[in-house]
Amino acid sequence: MDKEKKLKQTQEEEEEMEFKDCENHSQQAQQQEEEKEKIEIGDEIIRSKIGIMRALAERDDPSEVDDFMIRRFLRARDLDIEKANTMLLKYLSWRRTFLPKGFVSESEISNQLADNKLCMQGVDKQGRPIVVAFGGRHKPTKGNLEEVKRFVVYGLEKICAR
Numbered sequence: 001m002d003k004e005k006k007l008k009q010t011q012e013e014e015e016e017m018e019f020k021d022c023e024n025h026s027q028q029a030q031q032q033e034e035e036k037e038k039i040e041i042g043d044e045i046i047r048s049k050i051g052i053m054r055a056l057a058e059r060d061d062p063s064e065v066d067d068f069m070i071r072r073f074l075r076a077r078d079l080d081i082e083k084a085n086t087m088l089l090k091y092l093s094w095r096r097t098f099l100p101k102g103f104v105s106e107s108e109i110s111n112q113l114a115d116n117k118l119c120m121q122g123v124d125k126q127g128r129p130i131v132v133a134f135g136g137r138h139k140p141t142k143g144n145l146e147e148v149k150r151f152v153v154y155g156l157e158k159i160c161a162r
Contacts, residue, residue: 049074049081056085063092104154111143112151120158129159 050070057065070088077083106113115137121130138148 046071046074046079049079053081053085053088056081057088057092060085060089061092063096065092098149098153103157104150106154109143109147109151109154112147115139115142117151118155131155131159 050067053070053074054065054067057063057070065088070084073084073088073091074081077087117134117137119132119134121132123129
């Protein structure tokens with residue numbers, strides 16, 4: 001008799017555990033769906049703000065700007081379109097004055113390149129570029145500040161181009 005009671009009790013406990021597991025699983029699935037909806041709504045908001053900002057940017061400055069660049073400026077200003085647009089226009093203006101050809105030629109920074117200050121080593125497991133900078137190889141007396149600025153822009157352009 002005791003064995004039957006224990007067996008019945010064990011079976012009831014197992015059924016109760018299965019029910020709880022099923023309930024937990026359905027709650028997790030519901031939470032995941034809610035998170036996906038939030039992400040989709042957030043993506044829609046970002047897409048609409050990108051469209052608005054693209055229209056403002058093209059009106060004020062007809063330079064070609066891709067959606068990823070607009071998204072970076074929006075995120076930098078917490079999705080505030082006015083602040084992001086102001087920042088983007090300042091960047092485009094700076095870029096036109098600092099890089100009139102659109103890039104830094106190696107002849108402009110030959111002194112900096114000769115010192116082998118930067119070494120690009122490929123990418124890590126997540127696809128991010130690996131760059132090693134040797135600060136000890138910088139010689140402030142060699143070249144001028146403008147050349148150093150151009151070298152930094154050159155290095156960043158090379159890193160981002162990968």
